[in-house]
């Protein structure tokens with residue numbers, strides 16, 4: 001079946017439909033990872049976004065459900081040059097086409113993803129509609145009618161044998177890999193929606209607080225800032241991606257929209273203290289404005305080598321750290337896994353301090 005990708009500026013691509021036979025609308029973004037398509041598709045940070053994979057062959061190792069980053073797919077649609085016809089992996093449970101049908105996510109293949117990516121790089125992130133029928137009403141009307149809704153966030157508890165710490169993860173749309181990394185560091189994890197009250201979080205008696213990744217513009221989450229301000233003075237706290245951006249906003253810094261975002265597995269990040277560069281997995285369309293840090297208690301700990309955007313922050317006096325990139329990888333390199341260890345050390349030091357005062 002034919003499928004059409006229609007951009008808000010009128011540029012239209014015709015290709016072949018796969019996955020679910022439904023229409024989609026959202027921001028069209030590109031991801032440069034050669035692998036990791038399943039983790040990206042199920043990452044809730046991609047909610048309401050159509051992901052273009054720049055690697056030309058996608059789906060070649062099928063899908064194995066344990067790699068899902070959330071119970072349901074986050075993204076609105078998947079755009080590929082070529083869907084692998086004969087995927088092959090010893091652990092694969094289904095192919096990408098079948099997976100997207102199950103997840104109710106439409107796909108398009110056979111379009112020039114290089115041209116599309118160059119267009120986004122030039123014009124910035126654009127809105128788009130994916131449909132199997134050419135539009136007969138104005139773009140804006142069709143867009144509003146099709147755009148998907150977000151799933152509500154729910155409370156959940158994850159435990160690990162020999163746990164040493166207890167973390168409350170404030171959920172803005174968390175990836176499973178963040179929970180997995182905390183469990184691997186011997187942390188029990190209570191996942192709570194970001195609308196949870198301070199009193200309810202205090203009742204859980206956490207050793208530390210983690211702010212998850214998540215979709216949309218960080219400026220849309222003003223409602224969460226007072227909670228973060230209250231939590232950071234009481235507990236060791238760490239944030240990833242959206243969590244990092246919200247920590248910055250809660251401390252008086254600003255965020256801005258990048259022209260076309262960072263989405264890929266090989267973004268070089270330089271650590272200010274050591275001068276060491278690591279490769280990181282990234283997925284964000286917004287960033288913290290470096291010049292807005294001056295009158296805040298936050299210090300820059302890392303920056304991106306391509307565009308010098310802010311990649312890491314630390315509070316000048318509190319045990320509070322954050323990174324814009326994804327240290328949990330999945331997909332991506334594991335150079336930055338030390339972030340979780342650093343957070344656990346902050347919790348251990350704080351615990352020791354509190355018990356010596358008691």
Ligand SMILES: NC(=O)CC[C@H](N)C(=O)O
Nearest residue numbers: 045213214241242285286
């Ligand atoms: N992965 C994330 O948490 C993304 C954060 C935010 N939605 C952005 O695009 O910048």
